[in-house]
Amino acid sequence: MTVMLPFLRRIMPQLITLAVIVGLISFMFPGFFTISIANGRLYGIPIDILNRGAPVALLAIGMTLVIATRGIDLSVGAVMAICGATAAWGITEGYSLAATLAMALSAGLVCGLWNGFLVAVLGIQPIVATLILMVAGRGVAQLITEGAILTFNHEGLIFFGSGSLFTVPTPVIIGVAAGALATLVVRRTALGMLIEAIGINLRASTLSGVNTRVLLIAVYMTSGLCAALAGIIAAADIRGADANNAGLWLELDAILAVVIGGTSLLGGRFSLIASLIGALIIQAVNTGILLSGFPPEFNLIIKAVIILIILILQSPTMRSVVIFFSRDPAGAGEVEKETVVP
Amino acid sequence: MKSSKAMLGAGVLASMLIISSGVQAQTVGFSQIGSESGWRAAETTLTLQQAKDRGIDLKFADAQQKQENQIKAMRSFIAQGVDAILIAPVVATGWDSVLEEAKEAEIPVILLDRMVDSSDDLYLTAVGSDLVHEGSVAGKWLVDELAGKDCNVVELQGTTGSSPAIDRKNGFEQAIAGHDNIKLIRSQTGDFTRTKGKEVMESFLKAEDGGKNICALYAHNDDMAVGAIQAIKEAGLKPGSDILVVSIDAVPDIFQAMAAGEANATVELTPNMAGPAFDALAAYMKDGTMPPKFIQTESKLYTQADDPQAVYEQKKDLGY
Structure with a gap:
């Protein structure tokens, strides 16, 4: 229990935010928590939030690791389009499901390798290095789909988008499994700490014997792999690969999820769970807006205002204000000391 | 049909050679925006096909979404001394000078599908679809189909603020x-995409008592309708009967849905803009008939009664 406490304190702001937003939606929408089973699949608004949030959650996993190394991966949306297109192409060309998935996932890994090479070997700044693939990636995806929406009817592939396992939608299962696996790998080994070390001080980590080059490339490849999974889900969901629109602007949502999750863009300490909750917060806001019935002109404004409020509440200034008013003056001195230590 | 057209073309050509000093639209330059959508690709395919049917030598230039490429293509067409120029302008502004150059060279310019902000004496005519009319054809179908029955309609809008979304609404x-x-x-907006169409329809279904409260869906394009149809199916309802589906564009995939009874009607945004353009050009070349400044293409309504499978077979190879 005492081991869990710091962890809970870490993700508490995110949990509270999610609870408040869910509370708001259920206030507007009393039937919010009604979950039934339709077509052998759980059906309800909370399920929609999990299901629709899965692609961004997957991207956020990779993005958290990249950001922890003080990098950023702008290409994930385009990589989604490439991998979705690869999957659709493979299945329509008559390859087996396993081969198709392998090709799509490898495409993601290759994209990650490219980003990692530019960042770790050539030393290009991550925002510029990944911008290249962000711009070029949709072109690559269009080459694969030949400019059209490449549709398919393979039940096996569709399963990844709109199928279900024990009544739980497949994207949710993939998202949870990927999150759990990534958390286990980085937290049950020294990997997580080494990634944080790179983000805090790349040169010091290299000098103390961390193979930063390989680790950086591996992190970008992980991000590519997560984007590939998200791309397969997105394509399977609509039974077609839309090179122009698949994953469009999702890189920004993924970065936002990481930021809401409290991981600093300057690298260093990170929390995968908090980023995943961040992704759910974003999707809850999106779904809430759709349910609210406001005219679409207001969508982006409402979203921006909500995000702004969340970020203001999480800002260090706000935190110290809250702590200042909730403690006696003697205690406030202690807190100041605490906030100095990162 | 084709041969008679060709005969007519040859006849016109022969008479032209005699009457005027050989001004016949034999060489036409076509500056296309690019291939950003399936519809655009189909427009290119049909334009090439129409030119071939009429024995016109079409010089095709793909601008890859850039205005400077289109202006370059126009200048090269003028330099080559083509008989006419077709252009699908990527943006509305910035065409004055190149259009004036074409006018000075006495080369008629016809705009396809999109308009420009230049004065209308700088081009011969514009061929396009009336977006408001498309929306009203869809609405009229629903009115007739319901014949007075009560009906709650949900609408999937295009990208907020875009002219097709505003006009079709x-x-x-x-x-x-x-x-x-x-x-x-x-x-609500579905951004003209399948993904958003599906996601927004899911929320409509949840918000309206699991969809029991919805009797019809109107989508500003077929792609959103295709996404929404999947959402309706996943909610355990039958699209096409429990919820009527009407949309606009007439892309091949919606005809498959119509053949399966999952969509009810679509209004065609015809990719054949070149046909009317070549007709107007031929008349102008023949005896100087000035076409109207805007030629509206037909917004044809297709329903399940129009043999959707056959239409799908026709359309699927156009490059959509």
């Missing part, structure tokens, strides 16, 4: 105005 609302049995209960 207005047209539909004009058509259902005065019919109190039809109520537009929810309207």
